[in-house]
Amino acid sequence: MADGTTASGEAPSPRAVDPDLLDETQPMEVVSARESGGPVEWEADVVLKDGSVAHVRPIAPADADGIRAFHAHQSAESIYLRFFAPIRELSARDIHRFTHVDHHDRVALVATLNGDIIGIGRFDRIDRSSAEVAFNISDRFQGKGIGSVMLEHLAAIAQEVGITRFTAEVLPQNRKMITVFKEAGYEVSSRIEDGVIEVAFDILPTEQSKAVQLAREHRAEARSVSTILFPETVAVVGASRRDDSIGALVMRNILGAGFAGRLYAIHPEADQIQGVPAYPSVLDVPGQVDLAVVVVPPKQALAVVRECGQAGVRALLVLSSGFAEAGEEGVKLQDKLRRRARRAGMRVVGPNSFGLINNDPAVRLNATIAQVIPDAGRLGLFAQSGALGIAVLASAARRGLGISVFASAGNRVDVSGNDLMQYWIDDPETDTVGLYLESMGNPRKFSRIARHLATVKPVVVVSSGVSSFAAPPGHRTRTTNVPPQAFDALLRQAGVIRVENIHQLFDVAQLTLHQPVPRGDRVAIVGNSDALGALSAGACLSWGLRVTHGPVSLLPQAPAAEFAAALDAAFADPEVDSVVAAFIPPLVTSVSDVRSAMTTVVSKYEKPCVATFLGVRGVDGGLDYVQADGVSRSVPAYATPEDGIRALNAVTRYGQWRARDRGTTVSPVGIDRAAAETLIARVLNASPEGRSLDADETAELLAAYGMRLWPAVVVDDVEAAVEAADALTYPVILKSTSPIVRHQPGIAGLRSDLVDAESVRDAFASLTQRLGPLAADRFVVQRMAVPGVSCVLRATEDPLFGPVVSFSVAGPPTDLLGDVAHRVPPLTDVDVTDLIDGVKAAPLLTGHRGSAPVHRAALADLVARLSVLADDHPELASVELNPVNAWTGGVDLLGADVVVRPALVRKDPGRRKMG
Incomplete structure (x- = not known):
């Protein structure tokens, strides 16, 4: 029977607090997937619809008391919708049946927060391919999308155990449960019998169901980041009365930016710090605290996280260092911090973070330790390490590039670049995103989120790669065996603009922020120096850009009107998509007149322009203008033509990617996934450590996916070779199976065009004589393919x-x-x-x-x-x-x-x- 997801009622009763939220001196059993007997990979932390966090795991016998407490505090309506009867107390038999499952035919998951069970989902197999699914969500937590999460996880688990269809029985008044099924993207059929709605739907992923899942993930994670970036109340835990302390610096920065919300200091003794009310603990702060900025020693941070969880703080920004970057003891502290925060439903930025900035005038949050930050603008920035965060902010400020949001993930224990990209997809205040990545914890997720983001705004990435050598201390990541070219391909596949350093990141950003994206790769070059013109043309050609206009070189003493006329001709040329303007200081005309002439011309056209004025870089310095449609822009200036053209090439390629049809996900016909799963399970049951498949198994596996492997017969002697050739039909080939010669160019281990038994015998003798001394004289016979x-x-x-x-x-x-x-x-x-x-x-x-x-x-x-x-x-x-x-x-x-x-x-x- 399907469980109720009706409107709010009583809250779950308090139960023993999760041990991750207690001091280590208070041991208590932790229920985990391992202890329940369920697969570890079924355990997950998930972001809910409102941006908070819940923990999902397999149910365990130790959950008996938690189930009783959960049921006791459900409303009468929810109980009736779940059990079709007013059952106020569950029997011992029911509790045992609910908590003891086999994780194959009977699967049950619980969602928890602070150790309390807030949701239950389960399925019970009906036959080989179908199961009955049911849910029960805490009245207090309905509307947060827990039912959708449970359905999603149960459907994925069901497919692992061979179930492809769910059924459920729902009372007609339980509209929310029916909505959960339908809004998941499944084709739901239903019928009414004896006053009960029986619903059924296939759970194999479809384009619609996958799109629904990704959209929900996007909205939840974006909402979660928005909670961090738009706090109404901030508490600085570790605020200090010492002016030279980090806590004091953070307080000054928050106050100096004019934070629009309420700010509190947490100090064990002070009544106020820098004119801000101070309290001994975050538990003493009146009202809701949205963001706690933690600046305390690492061992104290764990107690702070516990108190924040008890106080209902929504997110943590941990600036404290001394965690995983500091050694093995720090790794353990960091893991405890993450688990404590997750169990309490809090997101975490850091630890070892450089801080957060949100320049939105409604917030004005500068919770960083930076001395100088850029003005408000439309560039979103993300950096992992603190040192590079300082460099990124300083570089943006020098170039006059304003930022919308900046975040430093530090050791990236929770919030990562993926989360920020989810937020930036819909952020109307951000036009370009820049990421400095020192490691990558989840490339597959990065790829699909970046692809989504890149379809609406440019994404510029500086990355030192994904090897174990590149990951800085403190970053939780896996090793990889793929070559660097695979990472490059992943970024290109996602439409990301990859650059080599911070300098190039801002070269690209100042172009994407202030100029339209090129419609093609045709370039005009205009300047007042033959040398700069030739240099610019050579740079264009080296990057694969086509010079279709110029280079046009005016005399150094040319008046501003000539500069304007030459630029206007270049922009007006229908064979031009972008214009490169490269000038040395003119001999007669003032630089300001040349700049004014340039901006006047550029404002008339919807084509990008990059400029070189020797000695000038950035978007300041008299190159601002207003487009005909009222949009304020600026011509980006580069120190050398090569810098500007490299940026222009990167943005041109991005524009070509963005204009392309992205295609549709491949879905070949004639695939039997179950047959492949059966074969793989059979092999692993016999060989738990794994092994290579033999020829028959390989053919069987590939055939399940519509790939026909040509038979190749292993032969030990010449007569076996002839017999195999006769069976396969001529012409055939005879080839060695030895890796010594198998992939050598030429015919070292191969004889082809064998058209009869005699030619097979000759080939066998020849190869045996040649390869015998190398112990490479083991052969296979195969039909000869058409040349290709x-x-x-x-x-x-x-x-x-x-x-x-x-x-x-x-x-x-x-x-x-x-x-x-x-x-x-x-x-x-x-x-x-x-x-x-x-x-x-x-x-x-x-x-x-x-x-x-x-x-x-x-x-x-x-x-x-x-x-x-x-x-x-x-x-x-x-x-x-x-x-x-x-x-x-x-x-x-x-x-x-x-x-x-x-x-x-x-x-x-x-x-x-x-x-």
Whole structure:
């Protein structure tokens, strides 16, 4: 029976507080997925509809008292909607049945806050592929989206155990429960029988259900960040009367910015600090505290977090250092801080954070330790480390670039760049986003959020990479085995503008903030120096921009009118998308007159302009103007033409990405996921540590996803080779299975065009004589394919990235030159095309030097099937399709190797889960 989600009633009764919210001197049992017997990956912290945090985990026998308390404080209406009867007290038998499940045919989850159970969801298997689902949400916490979260998690778990359809029984007056099902994006069917509505729906993900899930995640996480950035009340815990202390500096900065809300200081003795009321504890502050800024020693911070949780504080900004960046003891403290905050429903920025800025006039929050901050503007900035946060803010201020929001994540124990990007998607005060990333905890989630954000505003990223060497102390991240090119591909796939340093970040930002995005790659060059003109043209060509107008070089003594006429001709040229203006100080005309002439012309056109005035950089200095539509803009000035053109190229490529059709997610027909899951489970049951699949298993797995592997018969002697050739039909090939010669260029380990038994015998003798001394004389016989282009497709399950799909042309391009393209599933049809075209050897596929082009549609279909296979099954450690023979009539899958191992827990599972 479906459970009620009716309007508010009584609050859950207090129960034993979560031990993570107590001092270590007060031990108490913690219920976890491990202790319940449920899979650890089913345990998750989730952001709810209102931006708060709840913990979801498998139910456990130890939850018996919690279930009783939960039920006792439900309203009579909610109880009736859940049980169809007024059951005021649950029997011991009911409690045992609810809390003892097998995590396969009977699954139950609880949502908790501060250790209290605030929601229960469960399903009970009816038959092989269907189950009955039910929910019960605390009256006090209804309207926060807990039911939707539970349904999402139960649906994902059900698919893991082979269930594809949910049913439920709901009373007609329980409209909220029916709405939960329908608004999840499922096709819900219903019928009324005996006064009860019976509903049923398939739970396999659809485009609509996935879109609903991502939209809910986006709204919840954006709301959560908004709570942090728009506090009405801030308490500084650790405020000090010493002027040289960090706590005093934070107080001065908050006051100096003119914070629009209420500010309190937390100090054990003072009545006031810097004219602000002070209290001994956050528990003593009157009213709701939205944001607590924590500036205390790390060991004291844990007690502060406990008090903030008890006081109902919504978010923490932890500026304190001495956590994971300080060593093993700090790692333990940081983990306790995270768990305490999460269990209390609080978000955390930091620890070891540099602070937050929100320049919105309705807030005016500067909770940082910065000495100088930029003015208000439309650039959103995120940095991970404090030192680089200082550099980022200083650089923005020097260039005259105003910011809307700045956040430093510090050790990124909770709030990350992904959360800020969710907020910036809808933030009307931010036009460009800049991120300085030293590590990445969840690249898959980053990719999909960045892609969403980049469709509406530019995202500029400085990143030192994703290797273990790049991650600074204190950052929780996994190691990765993929090459750096895979990370580059992920950013390009998401439409992100990647730059090398802070200098380039602001070069790009000042262009995207103050000029329109180019419509194409055609450039005009205008200046008053032949040398600068030639330098500019060379820079354009090196970046792949086309110079279609100029370079036009005026005389250094030319009057302002000539400058204006030359620029006007460049802008008016229909073959021009962008204009580069490069000037040395004129000999006769004043610099201010030249700048005035430039801004007058630029204001007439909706085309971008980058300028070089030697000695000037930024967006200040007389280059401001008002567009015809009333929009205020500025011509960005660069110290050298190369800086401006590099930025122009980056924004041009972004504009091309943004204008492209993003395609649709690939969904090949003829896929039997259940068959693949059965095979993988069979292998892992027999070999728990995992192993390579044999030839028959490999063929069976690939066939489940519509990929036909050509048979290859292993032979031990010449007569077996002849027998195999006769069975396969001629012509055939004989090739060595030894890795010593398998991938060597030429025919070192291969004989082809074997048309009869005699040629097979000759080939066998020849290869045995040649390869015997190398112990490489173990062979297979296979039908000979039509001549084509040999390709390699790989899918690898990476600890950090999850599945990564790679494509290359076999032989030297792969083995010697590393000419390999990468993409991260799920892929669209456009991603597949970009993957195939992403290798330098791609012209070999399109008819290089008169050869016949390959069947691109068939090759793309094979790539799509491999990507879906890898995305569906994290147990596939690696899948290599090699060789794949691509030719005019199709593709032939001639070889494959598959390794299966226990699944890694992906950082971005098919259900909402905080990192």
